[in-house]
Amino acid sequence: MLNDVQEVLFSEEKLASIVKEMGKKISEDYRDKNLLLVSVLKGSVVFMADLMRAIEIPCRVDFMSVSSYGAGVKTSGIVKIVKDLDIPLEGFDVLVVEDILDSGMTLSYILELLRSRNPRSIRLCTLLDKPERRTANVTADYVGAAVPDEFIIGYGLDYDEKYRNLPFVGVLKPEVYGG
Ligand code: IMP
Ligand code: MG
Numbered sequence: 377m378l379n380d381v382q383e384v385l386f387s388e389e390k391l392a393s394i395v396k397e398m399g400k401k402i403s404e405d406y407r408d409k410n411l412l413l414v415s416v417l418k419g420s421v422v423f424m425a426d427l428m429r430a431i432e433i434p435c436r437v438d439f440m441s442v443s444s445y446g447a448g449v450k451t452s453g454i455v456k457i458v459k460d461l462d463i464p465l466e467g468f469d470v471l472v473v474e475d476i477l478d479s480g481m482t483l484s485y486i487l488e489l490l491r492s493r494n495p496r497s498i499r500l501c502t503l504l505d506k507p508e509r510r511t512a513n514v515t516a517d518y519v520g521a522a523v524p525d526e527f528i529i530g531y532g533l534d535y536d537e538k539y540r541n542l543p544f545v546g547v548l549k550p551e552v553y554g555g
Contacts, residue, residue: 380529382548387544394503395426403432406433411431411471413431414439417440420532422540439459442486444482457489465495468495478506483500501518503531529545
């Protein structure tokens with residue numbers, strides 16, 4: 377598995393400090409709110425697990441799973457809900473937790489759907505951001521770090537469902553995906 381990594385971008389220690397800072401900021405901003413963390417499976421599961429423990433105020437968590445319609449490597453923006461949330465959103469200050477914001481097409485759909493359920497507020501928190509790739513009008517309220525336009529793996533992020541268990545964030549060697 378390690379042989380497929382071109383470069384480590386963020387070590388385990390660096391990720392821990394990034395996530396700790398994000399948790400602190402969120403704890404300050406949501407002190408008098410009714411925080412509900414919504415994780416979009418599966419990529420954000422490692423980040424979510426660490427972020428929720430870096431948050432020092434009461435909060436709830438819920439999970440949803442979506443799949444993009446359309447074949448190929450490009451996100452179509454048409455999204456199917458595979459697993460919906462369990463909690464109705466009314467009265468909650470929702471913070472959507474994502475692994476990486478790429479084109480933003482998926483997130484744009486999810487945010488619109490969740491907004492229609494009348495949460496008290498809704499914001500977006502992403503560990504990684506690839507700003508050069510954005511086509512949809514989505515900006516994150518909390519960003520851990522920007523990454524270059526390369527294929528990123530580890531700490532939850534996969535290529536073909538592999539590499540999610542790497543403890544660091546790195547760049548996948550292009551020869552692995554025929555790039
Ligand atoms: P978007 O709709 O193009 O923003 O796609 C976002 C989703 O694509 C993310 O939640 C990831 O699951 C996946 N994704 C985008 N870029 C990468 C990457 O570099 N590595 C792994 N997954 C990625
Ligand atoms: Mg994802």
